[in-house]
Amino acid sequence: xxxxxxxxxxxxxxxxxxxxxxxxxxxxxxxxxxxxxxxxxxxxxxxxxxxxxxxxxxxxxxxxxxxxxxxxxxxxxxxxxxxxxxxxxxxxxxxxxxxxxxxxxxxxxxxxxxxxxxxxxxxxxxxxxxxxxxxxxxxxxxxxxxxxxxxxxxxxxxxxxxxxxxxxxxxxxxxxxxxxxxxxxxxxxxxxxxxxxxxxxxxxxxxxxxxxxxxxxxxxxxxxxxxxxxxxxxxxxxxxxxxxxxxxxxxxxxxxxxxxxxxxxxxxxxxxxxxxxxxxxxxxxxxxxxxxxxxxxxxxxxxxxxxxxxxxxxxxxxxxxxxxxxxxxxxxxxxxxxxxxxxxxxxxxxxxxxxxxxxxxxxxxxxxxxxxxxxxxxxxxxxxxxxxxxxxxxxxxxxxxxxxxxxxxxxxxxxxxxxxxxxxxxxxxxxxxxxxxxxxxxxxxxxxxxxxxxxxxxxxxxxxxxxxxxxxxxxxxxxxxxxxxxxxx
Amino acid sequence: xxxxxxxxxxxxxxxxxxxxxxxxxxxxxxxxxxxxxxxxxxxxxxxxxxxxxxxxxxxxxxxxxxxxxxxxxxxxxxxxxxxxxxxxxxxxxxxxxxxxxxxxxxxxxxxxxxxxxxxxxxxxxxxxxxxxxxxxxxxxxxxxxxxxxxxxxxxxxxxxxxxxxxxxxxxxxxxxxxxxxx
Numbered sequence: 001x002x003x004x005x006x007x008x009x010x011x012x013x014x015x016x017x018x019x020x021x022x023x024x025x026x027x028x029x030x031x032x033x034x035x036x037x038x039x040x041x042x043x044x045x046x047x048x049x050x051x052x053x054x055x056x057x058x059x060x061x062x063x064x065x066x067x068x069x070x071x072x073x074x075x076x077x078x079x080x081x082x083x084x085x086x087x088x089x090x091x092x093x094x095x096x097x098x099x100x101x102x103x104x105x106x107x108x109x110x111x112x113x114x115x116x117x118x119x120x121x122x123x124x125x126x127x128x129x130x131x132x133x134x135x136x137x138x139x140x141x142x143x144x145x146x147x148x149x150x151x152x153x154x155x156x157x158x159x160x161x162x163x164x165x166x167x168x169x170x171x172x173x174x175x176x177x178x179x180x181x182x183x184x185x186x187x188x189x190x191x192x193x194x195x196x197x198x199x200x201x202x203x204x205x206x207x208x209x210x211x212x213x214x215x216x217x218x219x220x221x222x223x224x225x226x227x228x229x230x231x232x233x234x235x236x237x238x239x240x241x242x243x244x245x246x247x248x249x250x251x252x253x254x255x256x257x258x259x260x261x262x263x264x265x266x267x268x269x270x271x272x273x274x275x276x277x278x279x280x281x282x283x284x285x286x287x288x289x290x291x292x293x294x295x296x297x298x299x300x301x302x303x304x305x306x307x308x309x310x311x312x313x314x315x316x317x318x319x320x321x322x323x324x325x326x327x328x329x330x331x332x333x334x335x336x337x338x339x340x341x342x343x344x345x346x347x348x349x350x351x352x353x354x355x356x357x358x359x360x361x362x363x364x365x366x367x368x369x370x371x372x373x374x375x376x377x378x379x380x381x382x383x384x385x386x387x388x389x390x391x392x393x394x395x396x397x398x399x400x401x402x403x404x405x406x407x408x409x410x411x412x413x414x415x416x417x418x419x420x421x422x423x424x425x426x427x428x429x430x431x432x433x434x435x436x437x438x439x440x441x442x443x444x445x446x447x448x449x450x451x452x453x454x455x456x457x458x459x460x461x462x463x464x465x466x467x468x469x470x471x472x473x474x475x476x477x478x479x480x481x482x483x484x485x486x487x488x489x
Numbered sequence: 490x491x492x493x494x495x496x497x498x499x500x501x502x503x504x505x506x507x508x509x510x511x512x513x514x515x516x517x518x519x520x521x522x523x524x525x526x527x528x529x530x531x532x533x534x535x536x537x538x539x540x541x542x543x544x545x546x547x548x549x550x551x552x553x554x555x556x557x558x559x560x561x562x563x564x565x566x567x568x569x570x571x572x573x574x575x576x577x578x579x580x581x582x583x584x585x586x587x588x589x590x591x592x593x594x595x596x597x598x599x600x601x602x603x604x605x606x607x608x609x610x611x612x613x614x615x616x617x618x619x620x621x622x623x624x625x626x627x628x629x630x631x632x633x634x635x636x637x638x639x640x641x642x643x644x645x646x647x648x649x650x651x652x653x654x655x656x657x658x659x660x661x662x663x664x665x666x667x668x669x670x671x
Contacts, residue, residue, distance in 0.1 A: 067567040067569065068567055068568050068569040068570075068571045069566075069567055069568065069569025069570070070567075070569065151571070152597070152598055152599065152613075155592060155596070155597030155598065155652065156596040156597055156598070156613070158597065158652065158654050159592075159595070159596040159597040159654045159655055160596065161654075162654035162655055162656045163655055163656070168654075168656055169654070169656055170529045172652075172654055173528045173529045174525075174526065174528060174529055176528070176652070177528050178528050178537075178563065178565075179528075179537035179561075179563065179650055179651040179652060180561055180563075180571070180572070180574070180650075180651065180652045181571055181652060182561070182565060182567075182568040182571040182572055183565045183566070183567030183568040183569065183571065184528070184565060184567075185571075186567075187567065281570065282569075282570065282571060283570040283571075283573065284570070284571060284573060284574050284575060284591075284599075285558045285570075285573045285574065285575045287556070287575055287591055287599035287600075287601060288601070289599065289612070290612040290613070291598055291612070291613060301613075301614075304595075304596060304614055304628070305613075305614035305615060305628060307628070309628050309629070309630045310630075312628065312630075313630075368615075370614060370615040370627075371611075371612055371613065371614070371615045372610050372612075372615060372617070374601065374610065374612060377605070377606075403605055404605055404606050405603055405605050405606040405608075406606075408603075408606070408610070419615055442625070442626070445626045445627070446626060447608055447617050447619065447625030447626050448619075448625070449606070449607075451607065451619070451620075452606060452607035452608075452620075
């Protein structure tokens with residue numbers, strides 16, 4: 001009786017909506033049997049995390065205040081005052097990390113499986129835009145967590161944008177909504193994060209999915225099965241006929257299981273690690289801060305530290321453009337041919353190389369060896385063994401060494417900055433004259449201290465530096481000195 | 490035949506309708522565009538810069554570099570603390586000053602002054618500057634940004650209002666100023 005009522009209500013709606021047939025057709029469309037693989041679940045996982053972001057984002061917007069004066073305290077209220085506010089924030093934050101990761105994995109899988117080739121070029125191109133939008137969401141989301149990192153991160157964004165020839169300063173003002181980072185900046189990033197990019201994302205995701213349905217899921221790549229524009233469509237059609245199965249339920253159950261696992265994983269991270277920040281108050285007069293971007297932009301942070309100054313502006317402005325053009329052109333440059341990664345060594349190497357580069361830069365950015373350690377000079381004393389049995393002058397030199405903050409960039413026994421070389425055995429590398437020259441004139445990325453040290457301080461400092469050599473290894477000496485001295489004698 | 494005339498008549502109306510919408514859209518695009526670009530055009534028309542006081546000269550002892558804060562001349566109700574800005578004031582001697590932006594000339598992070606080593610150091614990418622603001626080491630391509638200043642009745646003021654950014658002047662080749670420190 002009840003079932004009949006439900007089905008009658010369903011029929012009443014469907015007579016008007018007429019959606020049941022197309023939905024059933026889409027769900028049951030035949031897919032090649034071997035695509036029912038755990039490798040094919042990342043697209044749907046990206047979609048489910050997007051939906052999670054959508055829901056948690058709306059919930060956060062119930063409380064969040066997009067005003068530079070109040071955003072930070074509204075986040076604090078979410079964290080501490082509103083029931084489960086911290087959990088929704090944590091889910092949204094972790095959801096963002098998962099989304100970027102899943103989108104990248106999905107893209108890598110599509111690339112290695114040759115799924116971007118004919119006739120799925122446009123699906124790939126839409127996917128490239130979806131990746132850019134996902135990164136746009138990640139960056140604008142970091143701005144909405146309006147803390148010190150967000151504030152100075154905007155400054156970095158503005159500084160990069162300002163380097164565009166001619167229109168740079170105008171772009172900065174457009175981006176910031178004024179001459180400085182202020183209320184207008186947060187408001188427009190709120191509009192971008194909540195209206196503009198999500199609106200575009202919904203449209204692009206819909207098109208992306210539509211194309212997957214229209215063109216069929218990419219078949220499992222077989223080495224030797226070559227894609228040709230003239231024959232591919234007929235071959236694919238024949239494959240779904242001879243070795244096909246309806247997407248639902250044959251393949252979809254894996255998508256469903258994986259989606260649920262991903263949601264659970266996001267929730268588990270949210271529960272265990274909690275929400276991200278907010279960090280310190282976005283007050284520009286507090287300059288005791290070490291701004292750092294979120295995880296997925298750490299590689300960029302490292303790159304910006306390591307690029308030679310002369311390369312930086314061209315690399316920043318031209319690099320991304322070339323990268324995006326390359327991704328967009330990929331399906332046209334290799335739209336046919338082998339799909340299997342087994343026959344595409346360059347594709348595999350490219351993925352590995354990009355992964356290693358991004359991984360290395362991210363790892364470097366986690367401990368920032370290029371930054372001076374601002375409190376090493378006052379926090380880490382000179383190890384005792386370097387002072388044992390030294391003369392008064394050498395100990396005075398150790399004092400100069402600490403006081404002039406050499407420690408901020410140079411380590412002793414592994415403690416101190418890593419900006420410059422470790423000085424544990426500097427005396428082996430440099431002679432007295434070279435030490436004096438290096439201290440006074442700087443060079444090789446070291447500032448010159450000539451104006452900041454008087455001759456007595458320099459003498460003491462160099463005397464101390466000359467003691468820095470292993471016990472059984474003599475300090476470097478200028479051999480010509482011995483010659484001159486022996487001639488004099 | 491009459492059908493054809495009706496069709497072309499309707500067709501013409503449709504085209505006129507499209508044209509009409511196009512005209513309205515163009516007309517509306519002007520205010521929409523001007524609204525969108527107002528942060529650029531406003532700066533161009535009046536300029537964002539104006540003189541703001543940093544305080545009495547006595548706050549900045551000769552030969553030292555001190556942090557000063559000022560309020561941005563343009564304040565909107567939703568700005569909160571973001572309009573309070575810091576800068577480094579170096580009192581050379583007499584009425585000679587240098588006022589530096591805290592923003593690193595590399596990518597805008599806040600630089601800190603260390604009187605002990607006589608350096609400004611940036612926590613982000615490792616830029617360092619000498620006491621006169623010139624580049625010492627690291628990725629910056631130039632010295633620190635300097636505000637114009639004036640001293641009147643023992644009050645020091647600077648011309649501020651825009652966040653300094655490297656801009657297109659961050660040339661493709663590094664330019665280093667010679668160290669002029671005393």
